[in-house]
Amino acid sequence: MIYTLKRLGLAILVALAVSMLSFTLLHLSGDPASAIAGESATDADIAAIRAFYGFDRPLIVQYADWLFSALRGDFGESYYFQLPVAQLIGDRLSITMTLGICGITFAILTAVPLGVAAAVRPNSMIDRVALFISVMGQAMPSFWFGLVLVVIFSIKFRLLPPSGTDGWQNFVMPTVVLGYYAMPAIMRLTRAGMLDVLSADYVRTARAKGASEMRVMFKHALRNAIIPVVSLSAVQMGFMLGGSIVVESIFALHGAGYLAWESIGRNDLPTVQALILIFALFYIVFTFLSDLLNAWLDPRMRVG
């Protein structure tokens, strides 16, 4: 219980610090008022906009104001769409979440079996293939991998749509790209964990008492090796949602990442501000969950 509260307190502090940092960073940019007004605006126009949005107040007052509204779910109004940011983001988040869940599922479903197979026969053919796949995944720029998939599956074979958000077909390639990005770390950890566990005494004992190989693998070995993998996956999920901005913009998938990219181009500060906070919150929530999960699965962790 104390452990949970401590973690929760830390998570809240981190969220506050991130929001403060990103707020300062974006407002250091000079004058948002002249950016909104455009190039042909007169000084009087700019002054009016400054007063309207409250840019003439001290930064700390603006931050406090923004933070208290944000806590109530009000992230201000988008400069570009003239709509409440919360409404704008709400529509897009479900797409990013869907993509994130599909991506992590793809990553786990490929990484864990491959990692286990590699660990069962170290230095075998399958181990080498697994290593090759993970080394490739770490070096491949995800935006380029996405374009290669488009060339193959959309242009050459015309199997999948290259862009858009119309149906499940639009999610296939983004899922593969995002999943492949998260996969190498999960695979390496599964392999290392399995190697560790397979040489443990309790696995030898299980074999000695005559448990079947299947039972040894799944009941004794994998169950213990999977603990760090579960928590890594939660952390990777947080990372992936932040990284979905690249993938969404390649495939013009209209999720929160795509909105972030567009909003940065449009100088739409309230939207960018809210999105940075939301992506940070995703990461914080997933690491928090992974800490709790770890503590629940492995009581030794609760001391920390």
Add this chain to the structure above:
Amino acid sequence: MAKTIETVEAALSGPTPGQVLRGRIFGHRGLMFGGVVLAAICIVALLAPVLAPHDPYSQNLLARMQPPVWFDKGTWDHPLGTDHLGRDYLSRLIYGARISLLIGGVAALISGLIGTLMGVAAGYFGGKVDTVVTFIINVRLAMPVVLVALAVVAVFGGSLQVVILVLGLLLWDRFAVVMRSSTQQLRSMEYVNAARAIGCSTSRIVFSEIMPNIVNSLIVVVTLEMAHAILLEAALSFLGLGVQPPTPSWGLMVAEGKKMLLFEPWLIAIPGVALFVLVLVINLLGDGLRDVSAPENRN
């Protein structure tokens, strides 16, 4: 008789530690491959003005989108063809290596300085310092890197200096994490205690007792973060908020080629493969260095 003694002595003494290390380095295939290819790329980048057949910036609208030499219409005048403005693709690729290496190298240097300083301080002093540094690391990890980098570059403008600085200031987390735990392990070592007991100053302990023992893991992190910075720069430039045209950044070249994806897929294939190879060899070098410096962690 004398000969026998020599043989016995040779057999007893065995190879020197230097020979063992050299043997390990030269016997490690990934490390050798990564090192040699990376060195070759560095040489090409350094000699770019000599090696590039054309000026990477000079446009020739009469010779636009010529295919590479292995296509029917390709010519040896432009071995990798020309882009949508008629600029020689090979020359741009060669000059692009400079951009990627410069960004990767300097960003890793900046982030290495920040991260090592924080990590060593946290690991060595512990207590409050450690709490504060751990908190800062947590905050940094929670910030979505791509999004923050894009926003900051949009604000300050996409010059090479800004991109390098932003990446350097964002990518220090792994340095701090690794250096912190390595220093923690060393802090209570006997030789560190001994140095403290004979009255060595903190800076002396850190620089002559701790640093030499963490420099191996430092080098491994440098390679990882260099690869990370190169990939991120390419992604930022691809999204239009990194290095700006007409700079021959590989990420930018992919972005420019994207418009011609339908008809000229080689325009994105060439810079993409270049990026892939560069990051791959840096990673292989890093993995190899880790294996060689700590053979017990080989798996």
